[in-house]
Amino acid sequence: MPLMTVADALAAVLAGVEPLPEEPVALEAAHRRVLARDLPSRRTQPPVAMSAMDGYAVRAADIATIPARLQVIGEIAAGRPLERALQTGEALRIFTGGVVPDSADTVVIQEDTERDGNHVIVKEATAPGKNIRPAGVDFREGDVLIRASSHLTDRHLSLAAGMNYPDLPVHRRPTIAMLATGDELVLPGATPGPGQIILSNGYALRALARGEGAEAIDLGIAADTMDATTAAIRRARESGADILVTTGGASVGDHDFVKRALEAEGVEIAFWRIALRPGKPMMHGRLGPMRVIGLPGNPVSSYICAFLFMVPLIRALSGREDVHHCIEPALLGSDVSANQARQDYLRARLTPSTDGLPVATPIGHQDSSLMGKLAAAEALVIRTPFAPAASKGEPCAIIKLSLS
Helix, strand or coil: CCCECHHHHHHHHHCCCCCCCEEEEEHHHCCCCEECCCEECCCCECCCCEECCCEEEECHHHHCCCCEEEEEEEEEECCECCCCCCCCCEEEEECCCCECCCCCCEEEEHHHEEEECCEEEECCCCCCCCCEECCCCCECCCCEEECCCCECCHHHHHHHHHCCCCEEEEECCCEEEEEEECCCEECCCCCCCCCCEECCHHHHHHHHHHHCCCEEEEEEEECCCHHHHHHHHHHHHHCCCCEEEEECCCCCCCCCCHHHHHHHCCCEEEECCECEECCCCCEEEEECCEEEEEECCCHHHHHHHHHHHHHHHHHHHHCCCCCCCCEEEEEECCCECCCCCCEEEEEEEEECCCCCCCEEEECCCCCCCCHHHHHHCCEEEEECCCCCCECCCCEEEEEECCCC
16 A cells, blocks of 8 residues: 555545634733634723823924913823813923823924923924824724734733633634553653663653643553553543553554554554655554554654644644744755655754855754654754755755744
């Protein structure tokens, strides 16, 4: 059976995905959540005309001839409006955020004035409307300022607060259950026995999932038996997880039980091998509403597959519009050889260039077990199947990795 292409595999992972249901969350907790519906403003901002500067509210006609001497009849501070109309030859001391009375049509900044007891001498003329923020200059009640599917930033929260929302309707976070498999695995801090290695994949994958807004459940390590693997899959289902991610056991060896256990539990496997390097032995299927991604055991293969497939799935379930990774242009920082039949993702460092495009230099050995090389990488250089050899300085396509 021919290997499935990366594009077809991603389409299969995302097929039929709908955003998770809406839930209300407090404004303080809405950062980096995804808005479930359009948000119209509940108020006009500013609600009335306000001064943009410290100075004097006056009638422009009274300062047409400079210098002008006006009587100061009161003071207006932010939050303390003064219901007093200006007559000819009068001024009101006003501070930033103060409500400009209807009878005034301009504000003279204090630097252009000189105070003389109960009078102010205006030394520079100011045009009508100057230094005044009109009512609704920012937004008006009913204006839709934040759209559904917006990935809420800190600036969005400020805007939503100004629109008078104490809480926001967002999509529920996806829950991901993560299961490691393999008799050879021990937890960090333990002393590995003969042939054993330290479990490392799960820490990166859970951090990757949480960074995309998901909740992660650690199902621990399942031994290389059918019973242990099946029991762990059942725990994932009972937890209500939206996604089950397994690492290891995705191949077809005598001790690889994940595919067999998933099928025994009723998972419909959409694919289990893709034309990808690193990461050919990867699976995807569904068990009722729970989606399943079976990742390879090698740390780099596991991470790259999760980055390419798990992350877009999390984003789609979260209701985001930017589901797919952004593919950007770059220049090669070294020669690369011709590619073979699988799409290759070369771990690379980035440096700036004089023409504005980043320079992507693949990092030495690209073996799928080299965690140090992955940790040093800042981007993936995409090499399509059967791409010819390319020289340093030639264009290439990259996906940037998270640096946080």
